Amino acid sequence: MQGIGISELVERFGTPLYVYDGDVIVQTYRRLRAALSDAVEIFYSLKPNPNLSVVRLLNRAGASAEVCSAGELDSALRAGVSPADILFTGPGKSVEELQTLVGLDVRAVICESFDELARIDELSAKADKHTPVLLRVNPAFGVRGGRLTMAGRPREFGIDEEQVLAATDLLARHPNVDVRGIHVFTGTRILDAGVVVENTERIFDLAVKVGEALGFEPRLVDIGGGLGIPYYPGEKELDLDVLAAGVNNAVAEFLLRFPDARVAIEPGRFLVGPGGVYAIRARYVKWSKGERFVITDGGTHQNMAAVGTGTYLKRNFPMALLSDMERPAAGPCTVTGLLLTPTDTIGRNVELPEIAPGDVLGVFQAGAYGPSASITYMNGQGFPAEILVRQGKAHLVRSRDTTEDLFTHQILVDFDAGAGAVRAEVAAAIGAAPESISDSARLFHDLGIDSLGIIDLLTRLEDRFGLVVEPDELYEEVFANVGSLIDYVVANAR
Secondary structure (H helix, E strand, O other): OOOOOHHHHHHHHOOOEEEEEHHHHHHHHHHHHHHOOOOEEEEEEOOOOOOHHHHHHHHHHOOEEEEOOHHHHHHHHHOOOOHHHEEEOOOOOOHHHHHHHHHHOOOEEEEOOHHHHHHHHHHHHHHOOOEEEEEEEEOOOOOOOOOEEOOOOOOOOOEEHHHHHHOOOHHHHOOOEEEEEEEOOOEEOEOOHHHHHHHHHHHHHHHHHHHHHHOOOOOEEEOOOOEOOOOOOOOOOOOHHHHHHHHHHHHHHHHHHOOOOEEEEOOOHHHHHHHEEEEEEEEEEEEEOOEEEEEEOOOOOOOHHHOOOOOOOOOOOOEEEOOOOOOOEEEEEEEEOOOOOOOOEEEEEEEEEOOOOOOEEEEOOOOOOOHHHOOOOHHHOOOOEEEEEEOOEEEEEEOOOOHHHHHOOOOOOOOOOOHHHHHHHHHHHHOOOHHHOOOOOOOOOOOOOOHHHHHHHHHHHHHHHOOOOOHHHOOHHHHOOHHHHHHHHHHHOO
């Protein structure tokens, strides 16, 4: 990659490792930028890869940002994206997020419901602001061509077209928002350029209808993203020339009617997917009932995109032996990770050479929906290291998690808080050293405390810990041993 051998990278950074080719990412962006009309603004969708350095790289190349959470918003800002270059979407925005957006003066808040619009209006009034908004519309027209359809049927995303068109007094009821246009996201991983063009034309038609119904001229129309990349045999790259010709023609026709309007597009996977490789090292090679298994130090907990959340692997991402690209194939094998689940399959029936422990394999097209979209902490694992190679230099952009990182946000409950003082009182009652009394020691049989001794002990505990012992609570299990008595006192002390 850019003159740096994979052996050098894994020797320096270890495995599992995500390697992002920054030059490929920038070239992909520039190719898309050069193909599209100047009226089309490219907003990189952070969902596929929110790594700060990747976001900064694309922003420096000219991309704006589309985000969908407070975390992604902070990522964009930290990476240097101006608030005026940020679109914020998502169906469940919190009041705190909306307050932040109103105060930041972002390019637009993409509004997904009437209730959200009312909340933005209320917050804007309190802040004496006029907040720019795009209405996310769930279109009535059917959508085709996406691997995951996100419009044209019942969805939590956006407002149904019929509802929007019927809300003719919407602007009057929300005087503190500036409805600048609409947003439509039709689907994901579209590989047919003709589908992208057709969807774009329909979105422009819808923007005109909504503007006429609500009484505004569209100034910004967001046609969504969904531009796909090929993963599987038989799939072809999106024809960018066909896409650009059709989209640019649709944009030009729209601008004839609304010459000051701008168009937003939100590619994510398309920009970063091809530039990523997931490098994993073989740990063991074994045979089971005639099938060859290569068990690696990676897994689906770091590369869930290749599997699909909560599902078994259906088709393989492109994969190869990176240690020796010239080694001849030796037949099919199943490549797995190290998780304790049969679903941890990275590739099935993959044609690979003979593999030995220590060999490094690569999963390609892996720059999108990698660790940030995976269940990284399953089985006590963690995030892999991530590096960005730019202009022949490799940069560590995320360090590999250590076991210590697993516990950063966990809080261990001290179930023995106060237990030492209780143990000391028990020891004092029988004239023994506290450290000599175990939790399993039985009060009557092991410590020789009789009924009068129990009464004396309870009196001491009541005085010392403000304990009030009710007669109906004197169950046998409370006095079974020192541990059960300690638990009772700690739970009931005042």
